[in-house]
Amino acid sequence: MARLFERRLVPADSPAAIMATTSAAFLAAMLAAAFLFVSYDASPFQAYYALFHEPFATLRGFGYSLVRASPLALIALGTIVSWRSGFSYLGFEGCFVVGAAAAGWVALLTAQGAAIGPIPFILFLPLAILAAYLAGGAWAGIVGLVRARLGGNEVLISLMSNYVAIFILQYLVSGPLRAPGSLPESRLFPKGSWLPFILPGTRAHAGILIAIAAAGIVWVLLKKMPLGYEFIVTGFSPSAARYAGIDVGRRLLLASFFAGGLGGVAGLTEALGSQHRLMDGISGGVGFVGIVVALLARLNPLAVIPTALLYGGMSVGADAMQRRASIPSSITFILQSLAVLLVLAFDVLRYYKINFDFRRGTPSSTAPQVSE
Amino acid sequence: MKDFLEMRNIVKRFPGVVANNRVNLTIRAGEIHALLGENGAGKSTLMQILYGFHSMDSGEIRMDGKQIRLDSPKDAIALGIGMVHQEFMLVRPFTVVENTVLGMREGRGPLLDLEQASRKLQELSNRHGLALDPAARVGSLPIGVQQRVEILKLLYRDASLLILDEPTAVLTPQEKDQLFAILRKLKQDGRSVVIVTHKLKEIMECADRVTVMRDGQVVATREVRETSEHELTRLMVGRDVNLRAIKPERKPGAAVLQVKDLRVEDESGREKVCGLSLEVHAGEILGVAGVDGNGQSELAEALLHLRRIEGGQVIVNGADVTSRSVAEHRAGGISYVPADRRRVGSVPEMSVADNAILGQQRKYVRGLFRDLDEARKSAEKLTARFGIRGSGIDQGAGKLSGGNLQKLILGREILRGSAVLVVEQPTRGLDVGAVESVWQELIRARQEGKAILLISAELDELLNLADRIAVMFEGRIMGIVDAVAASVEVIGLMMAGIRPAGAANTGATMKEAPSGETV
Known part of the structure; x- marks a missing residue:
């Protein structure tokens, strides 16, 4: 037969x-x-040409693709760390928001006459990354703690925690951080806190470099470090992990912190790289699209950057397509x-x-x- | 005796494999027919075809000379073919009679007539010597009796062919004897019985004919009185196998593992190990016998601290290790081969190399990073030393056969060089060839002076390997006997919770051993 x-x-x-x-x-x-x-009534060939030409074959468009790709890639990396450890976290929207808020807060502190005052970018950047990472990590870590210690369901809790984070940001930009007299948004960050633009003539900023570095770090962690091995064993089989002497609860907690931190840094790239201020709705669903990118990349950290670029580029191309082919x-x-x-x-x-x-x-x- | 049922040229393919390759099987009226074969030989598939679970790709089934169609278990039951599965299909809170009539319409109109069903059950039970009370709750009955309820269910439906899948796996030797007596009665009644098994002794004991399967094909059908265990083994495995472990003399050394008055609970807070004490010496295998679920697993898990210890002490080489964490145990002291190879002992999704360092992931480290070269080298050494056959150390561990996976786990735990080795059900579900090599490795570890605690439900295994055998019943040790002098009967009684007068009494729990408590 x-x-x-x-x-x-x-x-x-x-x-x-x-x-x-x-x-x-x-x-x-x-x-x-x-x-x-x-x-x-449009030719599919023309439409696809418009969809892919602008984001990948024009310098300006490619710059925008990089801008969109950076937070997507970072969130996808966070997804990989948490999901491979068996922690089904869906709260990256929240991590993104608290990360953006933390980075923005540090940026505002370095304004002329603020608490810290102007400091060199080389000092500012690590400080801002640390703040964003800790904020995002703690945000996800709370969920990790509930799961590890009390056995709560991380899927539900993390989904709901997204709304809490979004409301916190809403409060911040319409209250304590609100720029006088205008829309509910913060002041513009001082120029010295912006991520540098890396391609002349485009909006592409150093966020993509942060994302590439993070991809390397996540790859090394999962492939090359004993901690990564323990994460993966925990993800595949908690009972085998316990048998191997791995403290499953502590690993879950650590994985949720690492993952959330990456989500926080994603918020940083958006706030310091492209918006340069805090505003309501800054996340716009990146926290979910990033998870999709991770799935498309098959949870492989090295495949994340090209996948995020493709995904981000397509959304840039979509606008061009609308303009050029009225689709x-x-x-x-x-x-x-x-x-x-x-x-x-x-x-x-x-x-x-x-x-x-x-x-x-x-x-x-x-x-x-x-x-x- | 005439042929009652005939399966001809049965072919069943699963993706990429032929599970049954032109299989012929005839079953006579009033015989006990054993179906023998290693795991994966195709015997379960064949029986599931006969029970209507699987459809066959080609072939035919005839009953009393007429061709029959079996599209679902319902068809099979209607034709008088019934099956007792390894896992019983009983509703525990229901009574025997309620379980029996489940899925049938009894009585007239919309109401169940349990009265009438009970009377019929009682009559059936008496006639076949099942000794069952129709009003008893199934959940409160011992396993052996639950099995009889399954048989009674089939008799109630007037099954003329009863298929029993590995019926003795969960029984004590005495329950096994009772089962065989019942099967013989059924035979006299003119019914046919098929038992699916890989235990040769039981075939010799109760079957009339035996059909041996290997690699999806029938190798031979023999009259049991004209064959021998030796011949059946050769037919089943395809070569000669010596399932007698030769254990060199060895004087046991000092007590390495001491367990004192250990208390352990299960998840629901019931005490599963109730003040258990034992000692294992260097170069000694202490066997732990017992019917599954009498606290053996909990004992093993507690020794490793995978389960909380409620009371008592665990001492290794004189040091109290009761409160050590799993990681600390793994760093030195106690190695453990768990019963569940694929969910606990290994991670099937990961490579052989990665599984070879499971539990020692912090040992193969250079600076911040994993020392992959060193880990691979040790994995190569492990596969070579223990003869693990597969397509190399980068293969997924889940693709290894059960025997090779077990050798990987056992080898890993032996090579860790700890003084105590706790081994739980090391050969469960393995074929004869793999059993042989696992036994050899355990004896070798004993020769190297390890103290081995061997928990097994297979009496044969314990009698072959152990120096002493401790029998567990309901969380306690009923008695410890020398393996050389041990008789299956005495061990069987203790497995059922009865302490024979002659058994050696050891440990604190034995002091009150009453002389009046006999069979």
Whole structure:
């Protein structure tokens, strides 16, 4: 009973197989979305050209892609740390907000005549990163503590904690940090606290460098350090972790702190890199999109930067597409969602192999084995 | 005797494997037929086809010469084919009669007529010597009796073919004898019984014919009185296996592990180990026998501090280690091979190399980083030394066979070089070849002077490996006997909670040993 597609017992998990199914999923998503373009009487080719030309083939657009990619990548990295440790954290929106607030607060303190006053950027940046990291880490750490000590459900608690963080920021920008007389937002941060622009003629800022460094650090942590090994064992099997002498509760707590800190730094890049002030709604859902980026990158820290760039670039391209081909930018959102769904769904393909000999009626060589 | 049921040329494929490859099996009316084979030989698949759980890819099943179709267990039951699964399918808070009529319409109209069902049950129970009270709550019955309820359920549905999957796994030797007596009665009644098992002794004891499966095919069908354990082993494994462990003489050394008056509770706060004391000497294997669930697992976990110790002391080499953490135990002192290989002893998703350092992840470190070279080297050494077959140390540990995975875990724990080795159910679910090599490694560790606490539900294993055997019942040690002098009967009685007069009494709990308490 030879068939063209033969089922494997275990999925093919070589990098090539993963790349192939992921690309196939992406192409399938683009194909499906093409029909949406047709319904607007637009040529799918022109639309896709607009979608990808601006963010990846123009300097200005690429700058914007980098701006969008930085917080996405950092949140995706946080997701990787927490999820691989078995901590299903969904509160990155909150970490982002408290991180932005902490970084912004430090920035405002370095204004002329404020508590700290102007200090060199080389001193300011570590201070701001520390503040954002601690804020985000503590924010997620609370949830980690509840889970580790009391056995609470981190999914629910972290989701709800997002709203609390957003309301705290709302309070800050309409109360203590409000700039006099204007909208509910803070003063502009002093120029000396802005992340430097790295590509002349664009808005691209050093946040992407922070994200790249963080990707390296997360990769080293998970792959090369004993703590990372313990995180991963804990994530796969808490009972095996306990057996191996790993303090599961403490590892969960630590993982939630690390992950939340990365979310906090994501808030820092947005506040100090592109908004330069604190305002209500600064997060705008990055905390969730970042999780999607991590899933698309298959929880691999090294794949996060290109994935975030692709994802961020597509949202930049969406605006260009709307301008150039008058197609609603929300179609891009549909395309992105399709891509995520199909990439996850196409995993099933890795369970099959193509049997080129099927016409001859011989099952391929590996088939007739017996096991339980 | 005439053929009652016939399975012809049964083929069943699962993705990538042929679980049953043109299997033929005939069952006669009024016989006990054993289906023998290692794990993965295809015997469960075959029985699940017969019970309507799986559909077959090709082949035919005939009953009394007529071809039958089995699309679901319902069809099977309607045709008089019933199955007792390894895990009983009983509703614990229900009574025996309620469990029996479950899924049937009894009585007229919308109301259940339990009265009438009870009478019929009582009659059936008496006729077959099941000794069951229809009004008893199932949850309060011992395992062996629950099994009889399962059998009674099938008789109530007038099953003429009863399939029992590994029926003796959870029974004491005495309960086993009772079961066999019942099966013989069923046979006299003209019913057919199939027992699926890998235990040769039991086949020799109660079956009429035996069909041996290997690699999805039937190797042979034999009359039991014309075959021997030796021949069956060879048929099952495909080669000669010597399942007698040769244990060199060895004088035990000083007491290395001392447990004094240990008390441990389970999650719900019930005391599972109730003031247990024992000693294991260097170069000695102390076997712990007992029916599953009498506190053996809790004892092992408590020794490692994986479970809280409520009272008592654990002493290793004279030092009190009662309050040490798991990590401290792992750093030196006690090694542990847990019963659950795939959920506790290893992380199947990780590589063999990563699993080889599980528990020692802080040892293979250079500066801040993991010393991957050193870890890989030790993994290579481990796989070579213990003959772990697979496609290398980068392979996922979950892809190893049960036997190779067990060798990986056992080897890792032995090579850690701690003085005490706690081993729990080391050969559960392993095939004969793997059992043999696990036994060899345990004996080798004993020769190297380790103090080994071997917890096992397999009496054969204990009689072969242990120097002394302690029998646990309801959290206490009923008695400790020398393995050389031990008789299965005495151990069996103690497993059932009965202390025979002649057994050696050791430990504090034994002082009150009453002489009047006999069978």
